[in-house]
Amino acid sequence: MSLEEASAVVREMQAAHAALTDYRAVLHKQMRYEEDLAPLEKLAIKFKKPFSVYLVWLEGEHQGREVIYVQGANDGNMWVHNGSFPDLTLSLDPETCQSLSGSRHPITEAGIGFIIDTIAADLAKAKKRPLDTVRCWNYGQRQEFGEPARCFELVTPPRKNLGYYAHRAYVCQNRRTGLLNRITVWDHRNLVMEDVGFENIQVNVGLQAKDFDPENPDYNF
Numbered sequence: 001m002s003l004e005e006a007s008a009v010v011r012e013m014q015a016a017h018a019a020l021t022d023y024r025a026v027l028h029k030q031m032r033y034e035e036d037l038a039p040l041e042k043l044a045i046k047f048k049k050p051f052s053v054y055l056v057w058l059e060g061e062h063q064g065r066e067v068i069y070v071q072g073a074n075d076g077n078m079w080v081h082n083g084s085f086p087d088l089t090l091s092l093d094p095e096t097c098q099s100l101s102g103s104r105h106p107i108t109e110a111g112i113g114f115i116i117d118t119i120a121a122d123l124a125k126a127k128k129r130p131l132d133t134v135r136c137w138n139y140g141q142r143q144e145f146g147e148p149a150r151c152f153e154l155v156t157p158p159r160k161n162l163g164y165y166a167h168r169a170y171v172c173q174n175r176r177t178g179l180l181n182r183i184t185v186w187d188h189r190n191l192v193m194e195d196v197g198f199e200n201i202q203v204n205v206g207l208q209a210k211d212f213d214p215e216n217p218d219y220n221f
Contacts, residue, residue: 001138006152007123009173013116016178022048022207023112023179026058026199028145030192031104037192045198047111052212055110056219057083066219069094069107070212078107079214081221089214089221104194112198116180119171122154122164133157134164141175144182145199148175151182158188166193177201 027043041060047053051071057063064083077091094106105114126134139151149172156164166185174181182197214221 001136001152003123003127003134003136005138006136006154006171007120007127009150009152010116010120010123010171012178013173013180014120017113017116020049020203022046022205023201023203024205024207025201027055028195028197028199030195032191032193033104040195045111046207046211048207048212051108052207053107053110054212055107064220066221067107068212068214068221069110071108079221081214081219083220112180112201115183115196118165119154119169119180119183122156122166122169125164126154126156132162139170142172144172144174145197147181149173149181150175158190174198174201177203179203 024044024046027045028040029043030040031038039060041062042058044056044058045053053067053069055067057065062082066081066083067078069078074091076093078094080090080092081088094108126132134157135155137153137155139153142149142151144151151170151172154166154169154171156162156167158167167188168186168190170182170184171180172182173179179201180198181201183194184192185194187193210216
């Protein structure tokens with residue numbers, strides 16, 4: 001698979017994301033923090049443009065935790081309720097408390113769109129710098145989270161400091177929605193750093209302000 005062919009798939013994902021106003025999905029994630037690969041976690045995610053995010057942990061160590069971030073609201077902070085004693089809702093800076101957003105990234109980088117744009121940036125860099133000898137492997141049609149997906153792997157040379165997000169990135173496009181539905185990232189040591197998947201993506205479901213309001217009676221803030 002050529003870099004241009006991979007870029008065409010990513011452009012399709014960007015176009016699908018540009019066309020939506022909101023989505024909800026079940027988020028599967030496994031992250032490496034320092035040297036340890038954390039256990040797999042399952043969350044529900046709601047996302048509405050321009051940038052409102054709601055997360056609730058369905059399984060894992062932090063089951064019951066809820067996080068809301070609305071761009072431009074709450075002085076730029078996110079609301080966090082851990083779903084356990086003490087029964088408190090906290091207002092926290094997303095940059096200094098990024099682990100509470102459920103990622104190695106702050107919640108300001110949450111969602112499908114940021115991931116797609118990150119892959120696009122690596123591909124654009126690789127095409128401009130052929131001496132980096134970045135390669136792309138085509139895995140064709142696969143099943144990811146119970147749905148048909150088109151998958152490829154982007155591989156950079158095993159050297160540090162080339163400026164790419166990942167040494168290896170396994171990327172899958174959901175054929176139903178056109179969106180990304182899985183990415184697995186390895187570092188230069190071939191250790192998995194992130195494995196993120198979106199199951200049962202539902203697009204343009206009509207999410208409202210109440211879906212991102214800690215006063216919503218369906219939530220536990």
